[in-house]
Amino acid sequence: VDRLVIAIDGPSGSGKSTTARAVARRLGLSYLDTGAMYRAVAVAFLDAGVRPDDTAAVIAATSGAVIELSLDPDESWVRVNGRDVTEQIREPRTAQNVSAVSTIPECRADLVRRQRALMDADPRGCVAEGRDITTVVYPDADVRVLLTASPEARLRRRAGDMAGKLTEEQLRDQVLRRDRDDSKLVEFQTAAEGVHLLDTSDMTPAEVVDAITSLAEEAH
Numbered sequence: 001v002d003r004l005v006i007a008i009d010g011p012s013g014s015g016k017s018t019t020a021r022a023v024a025r026r027l028g029l030s031y032l033d034t035g036a037m038y039r040a041v042a043v044a045f046l047d048a049g050v051r052p053d054d055t056a057a058v059i060a061a062t063s064g065a066v067i068e069l070s071l072d073p074d075e076s077w078v079r080v081n082g083r084d085v086t087e088q089i090r091e092p093r094t095a096q097n098v099s100a101v102s103t104i105p106e107c108r109a110d111l112v113r114r115q116r117a118l119m120d121a122d123p124r125g126c127v128a129e130g131r132d133i134t135t136v137v138y139p140d141a142d143v144r145v146l147l148t149a150s151p152e153a154r155l156r157r158r159a160g161d162m163a164g165k166l167t168e169e170q171l172r173d174q175v176l177r178r179d180r181d182d183s184k185l186v187e188f189q190t191a192a193e194g195v196h197l198l199d200t201s202d203m204t205p206a207e208v209v210d211a212i213t214s215l216a217e218e219a220h
C-alpha cells in the first residue's frame with residue numbers, strides 16, 4: 001500500500017490532538033503533535049534565561065534546540081536538549097510564551113523543516129496536527145482537514161482537559177487570546193482550497209474520528 005499522510009489543523013480546543021492520535025492509532029500511522037515542538041522551544045528559551053522579546057536570542061535558542069518527541073500515538077513524551085519536558089510544555093507559563101516562538105518567521109521555517117522530515121520518517125505514513133499543516137507544512141497530504149468548533153465548545157473541552165487546574169481567566173487566556181495571536185500568523189479559521197472543513201461543536205470524538213477515517217478511505 002502507498003503511504004498515507006493526513007494533515008489536521010485547528011484552533012486550541014477543536015479536539016485536534018485527541019482526534020489525530022485516535023486516527024493514527026486506528027490506521028496504524030505515526031502521530032506528530034507540531035504544537036508540542038513550538039512549546040518545547042518555548043521551554044528551552046525560558047530555561048536559558050532568554051527574554052521573549054529578544055528575537056535574535058529566541059532564533060538562536062530555536063536553531064540550537066534538540067527536540068525529540070514520540071511519534072507513537074500510544075505514547076506521549078517530549079524532550080528538549082536531552083531533558084524530559086512532557087509536563088512542562090503544558091504549563092500556563094509555556095502557553096503564555098509560545099507565541100514568542102511562533103510569531104518569528106525564522107523559527108517557523110526551522111520547525112516546519114523538521115516537521116516535514118519527521119512526517120516523512122515512517123514508511124506507512126503519518127497523521128500530523130497543528131495550525132499550518134494543511135497549508136504550509138504538508139499541502140500535498142492525501143487528506144487535509146480543518147477542525148473548527150464554537151468558542152463555547154472549545155472552552156468546555158479545554159476545561160475538561162485541564163481538569164480544574166486552571167482558573168476561568170487562565171482558561172480564556174489559553175483558548176481565546178491564543179486564537180487571536182495565532183490567527184495573525186496562520187489562517188486557520190477558514191479552510192484553504194481542497195481542505196475539508198469539519199465543525200465538531202456537536203460531534204462526539206468518535207464521530208470526528210469516523211469522519212476523518214472515511215475521508216482517508218476515499219482518498220486511497
Ligand code: C5P
Nearest residue numbers: 012034035036038098102130131132178
Ligand atoms: O497545538 P498547541 O495548542 O499545542 O500549539 C501551541 C502553540 O504553538 C500555538 O498556540 C501556536 O502559537 C503554535 N503553533 C503554530 N503552528 C503549529 C502548531 C502550533 O504556530 N503548526
